[in-house]
Amino acid sequence: MQLGLPRLIKPLDCYFFLLLHVGTNDIAKNNLEQIIADSVVLARRIKEFGVQVVSRSSSLLKEKAQAGTIKSWKLPPVVDYSFCKFRDGFRSRNGLVHVKNPHLDSMDENVLYHLNLGSKTHNLPVMFGEFVCVGGSPNRMKAFAQLMHKELGCERDGKDLKDICAGTDWYSVYKVGPVLSISHGMGISSISIMLHELIKLLHHAKCCDVTIIRIGTSGGLGIDPGTVVITDIAVDSFFKAWFEQVILDNIVVRSTELDKDLVEELLNCNKEIHDFPTLIGYTMCTYDFYEGRLDGALCSFSNEKKLAYLRRAYDAGVRNIEMESTVFAAICGLCGLKAAVVCVALFNQLELDQIKAPHEVLVEYQRRSQHLISLFIKKRLGLYNQMELLDNAFFLNN
């Protein structure tokens, strides 16, 4: 198997499909230690290629390992090794956004159904830019587009900004100069569909060196409401830094690492804003809003049990909880987009479940992450100091 890998995997392949050498026969005749030992040797070899690994076998190992050890969350090495440097493995050399789908080239037209756009019906290359900011709510992303319109000193009133994707119910898309502001709805499924179509769109639009930032809201964990959390790593409900993607009837484990340099750059931007707290932490991504809370229609656990779980999450490094970060990090990472997640905490889930802050307070909280990202974009565009100079000049002349 190991000797065969180079024949299976060509250096220029930009996607892979690989079955781990942990088949039903091995399970039957080997013990856990032997299986893991074999897998580690294989995984080391695989790691050199930077491959996604189909995880049903390793999830079996995970279960066996959980069953076989007191530290029930300590995973066997094979699972750790199955995490390859996706971006090293996949990022395009020329900065173009690459899709990892050989079938697209053979398609006569590419219809972006949920965005109401098409590669034939729209001139995509002239439509799109270098920064993409996404968030759940259409109104919030329109407000962000209007903020960027003002901050970038665009002409006319930002109020008349048009939704590029009007005509579909699913997503709103606004463009202000090099900035796209897109809503993605709630949850992993909704943002996943948007990302697939967005990435195809950026690919057709021949966009280069795209930076994509999710500007969201979240529940805080042991932090003050209104704190902005820049996500270090997105983790699942078991505090693991992966996203388990079902593909047909396989489960593929995808890395949820985000761009470390971008995280630092965003934190540095915040140092020039002194009016709200910002920190770097893990972000936990859940599949729903209510099942881990006391105020849903269904609840079968006590407040103590919930708090014990949330404290375990806090101890694991989690500082906020939302519903999109893992799949966002996974898909963007695979397609070579530099991605960041910046979410404001609306409340502290270690203290209460229900969001009780007045509407205007919540709106002010949501402006914080938008303000941070607008500063980041202006600095990237070299407009930040210029604006200051203009403001000073205006001040001096009046």
Next chain:
Amino acid sequence: MQLGLPRLIKPLDCYFFLLLHVGTNDIAKNNLEQIIADSVVLARRIKEFGVQVVSRSSSLLKEKAQAGTIKSWKLPPVVDYSFCKFRDGFRSRNGLVHVKNPHLDSMDENVLYHLNLGSKTHNLPVMFGEFVCVGGSPNRMKAFAQLMHKELGCERDGKDLKDICAGTDWYSVYKVGPVLSISHGMGISSISIMLHELIKLLHHAKCCDVTIIRIGTSGGLGIDPGTVVITDIAVDSFFKAWFEQVILDNIVVRSTELDKDLVEELLNCNKEIHDFPTLIGYTMCTYDFYEGRLDGALCSFSNEKKLAYLRRAYDAGVRNIEMESTVFAAICGLCGLKAAVVCVALFNQLELDQIKAPHEVLVEYQRRSQHLISLFIKKRLGLYNQMELLDNAFFLNN
């Protein structure tokens, strides 16, 4: 453990938490057959109580069973037995919608954040009715509300129908007589949030004998585009009739059975409409739209592999694919709502991936399931024949 069950589980409990007797020690010292044998005896006992079963242990058994047998999807009996009759176990005797959350009673106010409603700020009992129809798109659910407005012979023009939940970006809610028409966005997370808040709302509104129907769109499997599929059972990507709900760091298996009588009633309604095909079939619920298709930004499998998988799905009884049915069936079942899923197939995924039918054709397809449900509601309300008589009388007098 078996002898202790009656002390653990009281007949009047409406939610349960139970650890299966398949612990780490057993895994270490017993073989698969012994573990399953023990579990089956225990599961038979559990089944008498009608309990949700925490499935990490059984998912371990599932993995072991998959590893230990050639028929890799044949699950050991324990997993089958873990399916209890939720509705028998949980349905309220008086037809009221019951929440299964003891914490709600102790809450001073219940804020339905995503619906922009509250138990203190709104008079919920006078607001809501007996039929709830949900679907992904706000515009589609407004169109359905307007159709019901016309079909129920309401006064005034249906065009001025107000969105009860205007002021939130997330969902639209329209009320026409006893019918609520609600949008739920795309995917399991989005509909799950709406259902939790809807069920709390129906509970506060003291609604009785509520029937809830998801009117959706879907990809067909071996059926003509435009065919309406009434879901028999909702299944996951592995063709299993369950929904795996993560609660804190546990995975709970929930039944996705739907109301058989309601399915029959809906099929009978269709017999009075002869202008489009309708059938009963399994509906497969996926976590995303693109990862199982050839036209996403990421694809690592061939068309042949995809078709082989879809043919296996077809052979398992699946006739259409969408993204909400399993969690919809699970939550509604647990809360005693009679639920159905009625989705029109926009295309046949065994033939093509991309949705290429003209907009007006897709709109006509979507009207089909709405038309069927409006007939169902009119018959339930005893209005169907009355309307006919009125129409005839009108015809005779003119």
